[in-house]
Amino acid sequence: MHFLSFKSSTRRTTMAQTTVEASKNTQPSRLDPSFKNEVLREHDAETLKICFQCGTCTSSCPTARFSNSYRPRTVLRMAQLGLRQKVLSSPTLWLCTACFTCTDRCPQGVEVASVLRVLRNLAVKRGEVPLIYRELASNINETGYAYKIPEIRHKKREEMGFPPLPKPKTVDIAKLIELTHGSKLLKR
Amino acid sequence: MAQLKYAFFLGCTIPYREASYEISARRVFDKLGVELVEMPDANCCGLPVDPANHEMMLALSARNLCLAEQQNLNIITLCTGCATTMRKTNLTLKTDKKMKDEINGILNQIGMEFKGTIEVKHLVQALKEDVGFEKIKNAVQRPLTSLKVAEHGGCHLLRPVKYMGWDDPEEPQTLKNLIELTGAKCLDYLDEAECCGYTVIAIDDRVALQLTREKLKHVKDAGAEALITVCPSCHLMFDVNQSRIERAFSENYNLPVLHYTQLLGLAMGMSPDELAIKELRVDPSKLLQALP
Numbered sequence: 194m195h196f197l198s199f200k201s202s203t204r205r206t207t208m209a210q211t212t213v214e215a216s217k218n219t220q221p222s223r224l225d226p227s228f229k230n231e232v233l234r235e236h237d238a239e240t241l242k243i244c245f246q247c248g249t250c251t252s253s254c255p256t257a258r259f260s261n262s263y264r265p266r267t268v269l270r271m272a273q274l275g276l277r278q279k280v281l282s283s284p285t286l287w288l289c290t291a292c293f294t295c296t297d298r299c300p301q302g303v304e305v306a307s308v309l310r311v312l313r314n315l316a317v318k319r320g321e322v323p324l325i326y327r328e329l330a331s332n333i334n335e336t337g338y339a340y341k342i343p344e345i346r347h348k349k350r351e352e353m354g355f356p357p358l359p360k361p362k363t364v365d366i367a368k369l370i371e372l373t374h375g376s377k378l379l380k381r
Numbered sequence: 382m383a384q385l386k387y388a389f390f391l392g393c394t395i396p397y398r399e400a401s402y403e404i405s406a407r408r409v410f411d412k413l414g415v416e417l418v419e420m421p422d423a424n425c426c427g428l429p430v431d432p433a434n435h436e437m438m439l440a441l442s443a444r445n446l447c448l449a450e451q452q453n454l455n456i457i458t459l460c461t462g463c464a465t466t467m468r469k470t471n472l473t474l475k476t477d478k479k480m481k482d483e484i485n486g487i488l489n490q491i492g493m494e495f496k497g498t499i500e501v502k503h504l505v506q507a508l509k510e511d512v513g514f515e516k517i518k519n520a521v522q523r524p525l526t527s528l529k530v531a532e533h534g535g536c537h538l539l540r541p542v543k544y545m546g547w548d549d550p551e552e553p554q555t556l557k558n559l560i561e562l563t564g565a566k567c568l569d570y571l572d573e574a575e576c577c578g579y580t581v582i583a584i585d586d587r588v589a590l591q592l593t594r595e596k597l598k599h600v601k602d603a604g605a606e607a608l609i610t611v612c613p614s615c616h617l618m619f620d621v622n623q624s625r626i627e628r629a630f631s632e633n634y635n636l637p638v639l640h641y642t643q644l645l646g647l648a649m650g651m652s653p654d655e656l657a658i659k660e661l662r663v664d665p666s667k668l669l670q671a672l673p
Contacts, residue, residue, distance in 0.1 A: 236435060255575055255576040255578065255592050256581065256588055287581070289432075289581075290579075290581050291431070291432070292536035292537075293536060293541040294540065294576070296541045297540055297542050297551075310431060310432055311435070326430060330434075333424070333441070338425055340394070340398075343397075349400065355404075356419045359391065361424040366441070372440070373434060373439075373440050378434060
């Protein structure tokens with residue numbers, strides 16, 4: 194299959210290399226038993242501890258069908274064991290579509306998608322952030338919107354007699370971002 | 382019955398790239414007698430940054446809830462992502478006192494407080510629970526009986542069940558019922574509840590586009606003449622990105638993708654122009670010509 198016409202080839206190359214390197218690494222990884230406690234105390238992630246590795250999540254995962262490396266069950270087991278470095282620096286962590294099928298189908302009631310979100314949040318705290326999230330956060334910080342709305346959209350609305358788009362108080366938005374430690378996410 | 386009135390939450394994707402959804406929704410609501418009150422100070426629902434910072438999502442989302450509380454109105458939104466995010470925040474803060482105190486501590490610094498007095502509904506839930514099938518049926522003036530379509534509700538319409546829970550995400554019925562009220566036939570197809578892939582397109586477009594492509598294939602195989610969506614992001618994948626998928630895989634789908642509000646508007650007797658149908662990327666004119 195050819196993906197030559199797609200844009201983000203650089204990103205994919207990086208990810209592919211990381212995967213290859215990871216598979217060559219035969220050194221056992223250091224376990225950090227305290228890692229899972231960091232995850233468990235976060236909102237909707239306390240269920241990590243009751244995962245019994247049945248694999249319903251991976252078999253239900255839309256991404257897993259088209260990715261060679263993204264396997265939610267494996268990520269959860271690594272988190273339980275305390276493979277901090279391996280989990281948090283894995284680029285495939287960002288391939289969750291947040292469809293929540295895994296969460297809804299889990300026979301144990303593990304909130305799989307939320308555990309994965311907590312892991313991504315922890316990766317961000319270490320400074321590992323895909324560029325897109327910096328862009329989205331910066332846009333929100335500046336305009337209140339995740340995307341920069343082109344001027345033509347405003348004009349078109351006016352022509353159609355539609356109410357103007359909301360203009361949120363960006364001072365307040367920026368304050369919320371600062372108070373939730375979101376400033377680190379912003380583009381420098 | 383008192384007139385239905387909502388705080389109208391637009392979100393980001395609709396004004397950014399999917400204006401036709403808003404235009405058609407406003408026309409339809411107007412005819413159904415539903416009043417939409419603007420939210421001039423609303424911000425992004427927070428979902429786009431949830432993978433990076435959950436607390437930031439909660440605060441952004443809660444700010445919108447506070448604005449609607451001040452208006453003393455329930456929120457209606459056309460975007461499934463905004464719906465699931467604000468419902469999650471609303472229910473979390475209503476039931477988890479510790480979380481509520483934490484977020485209120487942040488909101489207080491911009492002079493706001495979450496009280497927990499309103500509800501959030503997506504268009505489809507509101508049409509089912511508040512407007513009612515009977516009223517919609519009565520508003521249909523031109524049943525689209527010759528038309529065969531398929532539906533894609535989108536994951537966030539019904540998932541996670543913990544925060545949604547008003548229809549079964551494995552066997553969803555509501556959108557199908559709503560489609561059939563227009564007179565069109567809603568066909569079943571393989572893996573109907575599968576994700577469109579939108580949320581990972583900026584991380585890995587191969588994965589995202591393969592998910593969309595597979596769904597297009599299944600919809601086409603079922604014999605549908607159009608796909609009906611109720612989310613601006615899903616619509617972007619199926620409509621705007623359809624030509625990109627066709628080029629990448631050397632395939633030809635030519636499947637028009639309509640917002641549900643456009644389908645309903647047509648059945649209510651509105652013209653394609655009124656419903657901004659010409660803004661769709663995949664040309665639906667053949668389909669429109671065949672309509673009664």
